Amino acid sequence: MRPQPPSEDDTVARMGEFGLIHRVTRGRAQPASTLLGPGDDAAVVAAPDGRVVATTDMLVEGVHFRLDWSSPEQVGRKAAAVNMADVAAMGAMPTALLVGFGCPPETSTTLVDDLVAGLWQEANQCGAGVVGGDMVTADKLVISITALGDLGGREPVTRFGAQVGDVIAVCGRLGWAAAGLAVLGRGFRSPVSVVNAQRVPEPPYAAGPQAARAGATAMLDVSDGLLADLGHIADSSEVAVDIRTELLEVHQRLIDVASALGADPRHWVLTGGEDHALVAAFPDPREVPDGWRTIGTVRAGQGVTVDGLPYEGPSGWEHWRQ
Amino acid sequence: MRPQPPSEDDTVARMGEFGLIHRVTRGRAQPASTLLGPGDDAAVVAAPDGRVVATTDMLVEGVHFRLDWSSPEQVGRKAAAVNMADVAAMGAMPTALLVGFGCPPETSTTLVDDLVAGLWQEANQCGAGVVGGDMVTADKLVISITALGDLGGREPVTRFGAQVGDVIAVCGRLGWAAAGLAVLGRGFRSPVSVVNAQRVPEPPYAAGPQAARAGATAMLDVSDGLLADLGHIADSSEVAVDIRTELLEVHQRLIDVASALGADPRHWVLTGGEDHALVAAFPDPREVPDGWRTIGTVRAGQGVTVDGLPYEGPSGWEHWRQ
Numbered sequence: 001m002r003p004q005p006p007s008e009d010d011t012v013a014r015m016g017e018f019g020l021i022h023r024v025t026r027g028r029a030q031p032a033s034t035l036l037g038p039g040d041d042a043a044v045v046a047a048p049d050g051r052v053v054a055t056t057d058m059l060v061e062g063v064h065f066r067l068d069w070s071s072p073e074q075v076g077r078k079a080a081a082v083n084m085a086d087v088a089a090m091g092a093m094p095t096a097l098l099v100g101f102g103c104p105p106e107t108s109t110t111l112v113d114d115l116v117a118g119l120w121q122e123a124n125q126c127g128a129g130v131v132g133g134d135m136v137t138a139d140k141l142v143i144s145i146t147a148l149g150d151l152g153g154r155e156p157v158t159r160f161g162a163q164v165g166d167v168i169a170v171c172g173r174l175g176w177a178a179a180g181l182a183v184l185g186r187g188f189r190s191p192v193s194v195v196n197a198q199r200v201p202e203p204p205y206a207a208g209p210q211a212a213r214a215g216a217t218a219m220l221d222v223s224d225g226l227l228a229d230l231g232h233i234a235d236s237s238e239v240a241v242d243i244r245t246e247l248l249e250v251h252q253r254l255i256d257v258a259s260a261l262g263a264d265p266r267h268w269v270l271t272g273g274e275d276h277a278l279v280a281a282f283p284d285p286r287e288v289p290d291g292w293r294t295i296g297t298v299r300a301g302q303g304v305t306v307d308g309l310p311y312e313g314p315s316g317w318e319h320w321r322q
Numbered sequence: 323m324r325p326q327p328p329s330e331d332d333t334v335a336r337m338g339e340f341g342l343i344h345r346v347t348r349g350r351a352q353p354a355s356t357l358l359g360p361g362d363d364a365a366v367v368a369a370p371d372g373r374v375v376a377t378t379d380m381l382v383e384g385v386h387f388r389l390d391w392s393s394p395e396q397v398g399r400k401a402a403a404v405n406m407a408d409v410a411a412m413g414a415m416p417t418a419l420l421v422g423f424g425c426p427p428e429t430s431t432t433l434v435d436d437l438v439a440g441l442w443q444e445a446n447q448c449g450a451g452v453v454g455g456d457m458v459t460a461d462k463l464v465i466s467i468t469a470l471g472d473l474g475g476r477e478p479v480t481r482f483g484a485q486v487g488d489v490i491a492v493c494g495r496l497g498w499a500a501a502g503l504a505v506l507g508r509g510f511r512s513p514v515s516v517v518n519a520q521r522v523p524e525p526p527y528a529a530g531p532q533a534a535r536a537g538a539t540a541m542l543d544v545s546d547g548l549l550a551d552l553g554h555i556a557d558s559s560e561v562a563v564d565i566r567t568e569l570l571e572v573h574q575r576l577i578d579v580a581s582a583l584g585a586d587p588r589h590w591v592l593t594g595g596e597d598h599a600l601v602a603a604f605p606d607p608r609e610v611p612d613g614w615r616t617i618g619t620v621r622a623g624q625g626v627t628v629d630g631l632p633y634e635g636p637s638g639w640e641h642w643r644q
Binding site: 045046057063085092101132 | 357364371378382385407411412418422455456459461462469470541543
């Protein structure tokens with residue numbers, strides 16, 4: 001066998017762990033909050049608040065993403081986004097990502113390059129750094145990210161602080177990823193706007209600290225669906241939440257896609273996950289910040305209702321949940 | 323099919339994600355540093371130093387551990403230990419763990435219980451909490467841990483600060499895990515002392531901050547082997563390191579096991595990984611703290627030598643590296 005020439009499309013096995021780590025960290029500009037970046041036993045990240053917000057999510061190929069639906073760069077962006085959305089939902093700003101990455105030895109280094117480029121692209125939106133990681137052999141791609149964040153002197157906004165009389169408001173998109181999943185599930189690749197919403201969420205990161213400053217009493221990011229996630233706030237806060245459909249924005253693009261697929265766009269908005277919008281409770285309707293839309297109220301009782309009634313929508317969407 | 327009665331040996335699939343999270347967090351006492359524990363979008367951990375140390379390691383079944391060699395509890399302890407050793411090697415004390423956990427749906431909840439018990443057992447040794455996690459479906463067990471730590475006002479001890487004239491000292495065991503791996507690899511299960519050293523390392527966590535207080539100029543934990551890891555200090559610090567074999571402690575137990583297997587115990591001490599001893603450089607031999615053993619010196623030049631010569635030991639052990 002002739003010696004292999006060096007190639008941009010080499011495999012992870014031939015590159016080796018140290019070569020790969022060099023490859024994915026070289027030429028990256030760390031933010032000022034990264035006091036010590038990759039390459040030592042551990043990273044050191046500024047935590048000026050004296051507390052650090054931390055969350056972790058693991059994504060597995062074939063379960064949370066498909067490489068025939070998403071590019072490696074999109075997978076990297078999504079892996080970073082779902083974690084940083086959790087940090088934002090506490091009212092904090094993301095400062096750093098740590099990345100555990102498992103892949104088969106025959107994985108091309110180009111795939112790794114693209115995935116890491118996606119991680120950095122998303123991290124840069126928050127001024128966060130990719131400060132550390134680990135690369136191991138696995139049968140399928142596994143990406144496990146931990147995001148750290150800083151509260152900037154504010155109290156964390158949990159799920160258990162909503163009070164009777166609060167209003168519920170949302171910032172970010174609802175139903176777009178569900179529409180995209182419905183499109184992809186039927187073998188289509190367009191319209192690109194909804195398909196890309198499924199591939200890469202666009203959490204409104206800065207809206208997290210914004211809501212905290214505005215006095216939000218409870219907040220989370222919509223990962224499982226608006227009604228399901230509001231259920232967590234209702235349960236944790238021991239209150240009821242009622243959503244008014246006349247206050248829900250259903251974008252014309254969703255209406256068009258739903259019409260083409262014979263689906264109910266309002267159902268996507270109420271139950272679709274993976275958009276990572278932020279939803280929060282505010283004590284004073286006049287203090288709901290710019291960019292947030294009031295969609296309901298907090299009442300005495302328990303559970304989540306839509307226009308005062310239990311929601312009895314079509315259950316077909318659950319079938320597509322990955 | 324008759325309804326299944328509730329069982330302690332239920333599967334992850336039947337328990338569901340929320341049931342599992344409840345199961346693995348119930349009844350756990352969080353340390354004071356856990357300001358907000360599991361159950362919200364993210365945890366909040368005290369970072370009194372104003373900086374946070376963070377590191378991540380991923381362990382894959384069949385690559386980093388085998389369930390026919392180790393119990394789930396031992397796997398949990400090891401997963402926590404390898405991460406907390408990295409925190410200690412910066413001179414910091416571990417404060418919190420976040421755990422990404424992937425497993426097949428048919429995994430028994432007893433296995434998860436035992437693994438989590440092992441995580442907590444090891445975390446408790448440092449006063450750290452298990453503050454967050456994620457559970458997902460995967461083909462094999464995957465455990466991805468991020469450990470956080472606090473520097474207590476000290477500067478982090480990196481790999482690049484060793485100076486010519488420093489002494490090299492070690493705290494913790496060397497060669498024990500390699501001896502255990504050799505035993506397991508030949509199908510034996512005893513002596514238990516060396517086999518358990520392979521299953522669960524015993525990093526001397528408190529020795530990390532101790533060394534930092536004593537003025538250590540460089541430090542790391544021995545995960546790949548003493549000579550390989552000292553190579554990182556030599557390369558990063560642009561110095562040479564020489565180890566004196568007459569200063570190396572070779573425990574009688576290792577000599578006995580090596581004799582039985584026809585192996586060289588000194589080779590295990592010099593090249594065996596996975597014990598997670600701490601090795602550090604100190605400017606003043608008189609300042610080497612209690613519990614540390616001086617084993618060599620830092621010189622001008624590059625690379626690592628043993629008694630002044632390149633090490634040319636048997637290479638058989640690499641074969642067993644997982």
